[in-house]
Amino acid sequence: xxxxxxxxxxxxxxxxxxxxxxCSAALMWKSAQNRITWSMEENMGAGFIPFYxxxxxxxxxxxxxxxxxxxxxxxxxxxxxxxxAVAFKFVSVTIISLVVLVFAIxxxxxxxxxxxxxxxxxxxxxxxxxxxxxxxSLTTPILTFLFFEWLLKIPLxxxxxxxxFYPVYDVMYGSSSLFMKWIYIIITVLSPSxxxxxxxxxxx
Amino acid sequence: METFxxxxxxxxxxxxxxxxxxxxxxxxxxxxxxxxxxxxSVNGVAILIPxxxxxxxxxxxxxxxAVYYGAMYGGAISSVMLxxxxxxxxxxxxxxxxxxxVKGEAMTALTAAAVGSFVGGTVxxxxxxxxxxxxxxxxxxxxxxxxxxxxxxxxxTFVGLGGDDIPKTIFSILIGxxxxxxxxxxxxxxxxxIFFNIPGFLHGINFLVLAIGxxxxxxxxxxxxxxxxxxxxxxxxxxxxxxxxxxxxxxxxFMAMNIGSFLGFFVGILPAAGATxxxxxxxxxxxxLSRNSKEFGTGVPAGVVAPECANNSASTGSMLxxxxxxxxxxxxxxxxxxxxxxxxxTPGPLLFTQQPEFVWGLxxxxxxxxxxxxxxxxxxxxxxxxxxxxxxxxxxxxxxVLCVTGGYAPTQSLHDVWLMLLFGFGGYMLRKLDYPVAPAxxxxxxxxxxEKAMRQSLILSDGSMxxxxxxxxxxxxxxxxxxxIVLLIMPAFGPIYRKIFKKA
Numbered sequence: 001x002x003x004x005x006x007x008x009x010x011x012x013x014x015x016x017x018x019x020x021x022x023c024s025a026a027l028m029w030k031s032a033q034n035r036i037t038w039s040m041e042e043n044m045g046a047g048f049i050p051f052y053x054x055x056x057x058x059x060x061x062x063x064x065x066x067x068x069x070x071x072x073x074x075x076x077x078x079x080x081x082x083x084x085a086v087a088f089k090f091v092s093v094t095i096i097s098l099v100v101l102v103f104a105i106x107x108x109x110x111x112x113x114x115x116x117x118x119x120x121x122x123x124x125x126x127x128x129x130x131x132x133x134x135x136x137s138l139t140t141p142i143l144t145f146l147f148f149e150w151l152l153k154i155p156l157x158x159x160x161x162x163x164x165f166y167p168v169y170d171v172m173y174g175s176s177s178l179f180m181k182w183i184y185i186i187i188t189v190l191s192p193s194x195x196x197x198x199x200x201x202x203x204x
Numbered sequence: 205m206e207t208f209x210x211x212x213x214x215x216x217x218x219x220x221x222x223x224x225x226x227x228x229x230x231x232x233x234x235x236x237x238x239x240x241x242x243x244x245s246v247n248g249v250a251i252l253i254p255x256x257x258x259x260x261x262x263x264x265x266x267x268x269x270a271v272y273y274g275a276m277y278g279g280a281i282s283s284v285m286l287x288x289x290x291x292x293x294x295x296x297x298x299x300x301x302x303x304x305x306v307k308g309e310a311m312t313a314l315t316a317a318a319v320g321s322f323v324g325g326t327v328x329x330x331x332x333x334x335x336x337x338x339x340x341x342x343x344x345x346x347x348x349x350x351x352x353x354x355x356x357x358x359x360x361t362f363v364g365l366g367g368d369d370i371p372k373t374i375f376s377i378l379i380g381x382x383x384x385x386x387x388x389x390x391x392x393x394x395x396x397x398i399f400f401n402i403p404g405f406l407h408g409i410n411f412l413v414l415a416i417g418x419x420x421x422x423x424x425x426x427x428x429x430x431x432x433x434x435x436x437x438x439x440x441x442x443x444x445x446x447x448x449x450x451x452x453x454x455x456x457x458f459m460a461m462n463i464g465s466f467l468g469f470f471v472g473i474l475p476a477a478g479a480t481x482x483x484x485x486x487x488x489x490x491x492x493l494s495r496n497s498k499e500f501g502t503g504v505p506a507g508v509v510a511p512e513c514a515n516n517s518a519s520t521g522s523m524l525x526x527x528x529x530x531x532x533x534x535x536x537x538x539x540x541x542x543x544x545x546x547x548x549x550t551p552g553p554l555l556f557t558q559q560p561e562f563v564w565g566l567x568x569x570x571x572x573x574x575x576x577x578x579x580x581x582x583x584x585x586x587x588x589x590x591x592x593x594x595x596x597x598x599x600x601x602x603x604x605v606l607c608v609t610g611g612y613a614p615t616q617s618l619h620d621v622w623l624m625l626l627f628g629f630g631g632y633m634l635r636k637l638d639y640p641v642a643p644a645x646x647x648x649x650x651x652x653x654x655e656k657a658m659r660q661s662l663i664l665s666d667g668s669m670x671x672x673x674x675x676x677x678x679x680x681x682x683x684x685x686x687x688x689i690v691l692l693i694m695p696a697f698g699p700i701y702r703k704i705f706k707k708a
Contacts, residue, residue: 013637020375027382030397034389040667046389046396049655053382060375073369075637082636087429094428095629098421098604102621110609118601125597140602144609154254154613 004088005081012082013075014068021061027054090125097121109159111141131196138192146185210560211333214568217561218266222259226267227569231577234274235584238294239282245275245293245519246536246645247423250415251610253543261547262562266569268543269523272536273325273573276479276516277581280317280508284310293479293515296487300500300507307503315450316508318581320461324513325574327465328472328520332567336524336556348660349671351552353684354531355654356672359647360691372639380647383409384655391659404619411542411649413611413620414627415535418641420607421628424600426635431596453505460490460506464513471514472521479518486514520570527555527563530653535642538649 028051035045036052068076083091097120104113118137122128128136148154150172158165171184218227237248248271256264279294284301297317304313359377386397387408398405464486471482490510491500500507523540525531530551532538544551549559556563611624631641665671675682 009637012633016633016637027397030399034394034396038667043391044659044662046392046394050382050385050397053378053385057375057378057382060371060378063371064369064375067371083429086432090428090432091425091632094425094600094604098608098625101604101608102618102625105608105621106618110612114605118605121601122598125600126595128598136598140605144605148609148613154616156609156612157618 002085004083004085007082009075009078009080009082013073013078014065017061017064017068021058021065024054024058024061028058093124094121105157105159107159109161110156111145111158112161114141114144131200134196135192138195139189142188142192146189150185207333210564211568213561214564214566215571216568217262217565218569218572223263223266223565223569224572226259226263227270227573228576228580230267230270231274231573231580232584234271234276235278235281235577235580236274237271238275238278238280245272245279246415246539247419248272248275249536249539249543250412250419251606253412253539253546254610254613256543256547261544261549262565264547265540265544265562265566266573268540269566269569270573270577272519272540273516273570274577274580276325276519277318277321277577279515280321280512281314284313284317284508293483293519294511296483296511296514297508299487299511300502300504303501303503304505304508309450309453309503311447312450312453312505313503313508315447315582316454316457316505317512318578319451319454320457320464320509320512321516321581322574322578323461323509324465324468324516325520325570325577327513328469328517329567329570329574331466331469332520332524332570336528336563336567348657348664349678349681350684351530352654352657352661353672353681353688354529355650355657357684357688357691359650359654360688369638372637373643376634376640376643377647380414380644381651381654383414383644384411384648384651390652390656402619404617404623407615408652409623409648410615410620411539411645412614413624414648415539415645416607416611417624417627418631418645419535420603420610421625422631422635422641424603424607425628425632428596428600454509457506457509459493460486460510461513463490463493464510465517468514468517469521472518473524479515479522482518482521483511483515486510516574523566523570526551527566528552532646532649535645538646542649 031047031051031054034047036047038044038048064073067073071077097117101113101117104116108116115137118140119133122133122136123130126133144156145168148156171181176184217223233252234245234248238245249268252268252271256267259267276293280297280301283294283297284305301313301317304310304316382397386405388394388406389396395406464483467486467489468479468482471485472479487500487507487510490506494500494506496504519536522532522537526537526541530541532541541551549555549562607624607628608621611621612618614620631644635641661671662669671678671681672685673682
């Protein structure tokens with residue numbers, strides 16, 4: 001029996017309930033760093049509301065744990081695996097790749113990180129050809145760039161790759177006509193497909 | 205008469221080139237988002253809010269309302285074809301829609317869903333026009349104590365929304381409220397719950413971060429687990445004979461349309477009830493009242509029409525408390541409400557008098573969106589089927605890209621992206637253990653409003669909680685508060701009632 005199949009719904013229920021109880025207690029402690037008292041004479045302390053809300057959370061988790069001990073909740077008697085092995089592979093790889101993606105965004109910048117993320121994800125999970133994966137992973141960041149930076153004027157993080165975008169900004173905000181800008185956009189969007197096509201044609 | 209003139213003006217507003225273009229575009233996106241398994245109107249609206257910063261507020265809300273409306277139609281498509289509800293609002297559509305498709309009557313099911321949605325949408329828009337102004341006048345009498353009482357009532361209705369496990373539902377509400385208190389205190393200005401002294405927490409937690417985390421990342425993880433990266437497609441033939449048969453099957457669904465439309469609207473109005481419970485309730489009641497109730501679940505058109513009428517009707521219904529009282533009737537309207545606040549509009553009683561062009565532009569556009577979505581829905585069925593052929597392993601990373609960029613864009617902070625991931629994983633885990641997540645999203649939106657109303661009221665009353673229960677000075681607040689308390693206590697007695705009825 002693998003570790004995944006040993007981790008039953010029953011175990012997950014109590015683990016999560018205890019974890020949430022600890023989180024609630026931590027929130028109460030954190031709230032108590034501000035004044036948590038309130039009376040007719042003095043204004044409500046800054047910690048009053050979060051403290052009592054966290055206390056409510058704590059009470060809810062205690063009830064959940066009690067129901068578990070008394071076997072009153074459906075999860076407390078469910079000995080099926082929390083997640084099956086195939087689904088676990090999908091979910092865990094997705095979670096890890098997303099965490100790596102966000103780390104990479106801070107360092108490499110979003111556009112280059114997306115190329116690696118999409119390339120890895122599609123290579124790992126889909127059965128598509130390398131050409132498709134390459135075109136897809138290059139075109140998506142280009143479209144994201146055009147949508148956010150050009151259309152919405154929202155700069156996304158570029159990390160160490162920022163200098164590479166200066167020539168692109170020169171074109172975007174430069175004096176060339178709108179027609180020329182559209183030509184640049186079309187060439188940029190189509191370039192990954194063209195590159196892959198040429199590579200397939202000439203590189204054996 | 206004045207209402208009619210305003211409505212006409214509203215319809216003219218929605219026919220302005222920019223508004224009409226956005227309306228049709230919104231309907232299209234909504235249909236697409238709704239048809240995507242794992243993405244519902246709430247995801248569409250949450251992800252698309254940043255786009256609307258480039259257009260005026262009236263155009264923005266018309267666009268998002270069209271997305272909302274389109275998604276209500278679109279949700280049925282994957283419910284029928286794949287047996288996976290395209291959105292939570294289309295869960296009930298699966299019950300009879302899928303068996304119809306399996307029987308080879310997918311066309312009947314899709315037509316029933318489209319026509320049902322249209323009827324539900326039309327009835328609800330008429331009801332909206334008749335009831336919105338009087339309700340807005342009543343709403344004008346709402347001050348801080350009344351607002352707080354209403355918020356408490358909204359939280360009380362969340363308890364019923366969550367499901368059978370009341371402690372888990374209350375936990376979900378409370379965690380949403382605690383998250384909404386992070387940041388600077390309203391009155392004293394002191395920082396609250398700044399974990400590990402990370403400065404990102406000082407500006408509080410944006411509701412979008414939680415919404416995209418739970419409904420974007422969390423829902424994707426959930427769907428990946430269910431589908432394991434694949435999507436299996438059922439076949440669909442489209443010809444005139446099938447279309448004729450589909451329409452003739454609708455003759456027997458008159459009762460389902462009525463129940464769905466009216467019940468849907470009134471459930472939609474209730475704070476925090478929204479389209480999902482409305483569609484489930486309509487399905488249940490139609491089934492109970494039907495002469496051939498035993499056939500439900502085996503593939504009857506009435507079983508598709510009832511929930512589809514209800515979810516469209518409820519989506520309009522939930523706009524009413526959002527616009528008149530500032531209380532969202534569903535997670536999607538909660539996000540729309542957040543959007544309105546971001547655009548500098550104050551939802552609530554004064555919106556009808558101060559921003560009539562905004563309100564009637566929205567209502568007018570609802571009429572028009574309803575018509576356009578029906579046309580688009582029927583015309584685009586074959587095209588949507590092609591999109592649904594995309595395996596989830598390809599669809600999922602694209603949606604993750606949208607989530608990451610959507611989480612970053614509003615505040616330009618990676619801190620929010622990390623939080624979004626955390627909420628996504630947390631929401632997925634909690635959902636697997638039957639913790640309802642919708643109340644948390646509703647609470648994080650309502651939390652700051654409720655806290656402000658409560659603290660203003662307490663300043664008015666010199667710190668006495670009596671202001672919320674005094675029939676003499678604040679009758680509306682008191683009545684609402686007592687209703688809220690009854691609503692809050694009622695689910696606790698549910699098991700006792702059931703025991704008594706069983707014995708009887």
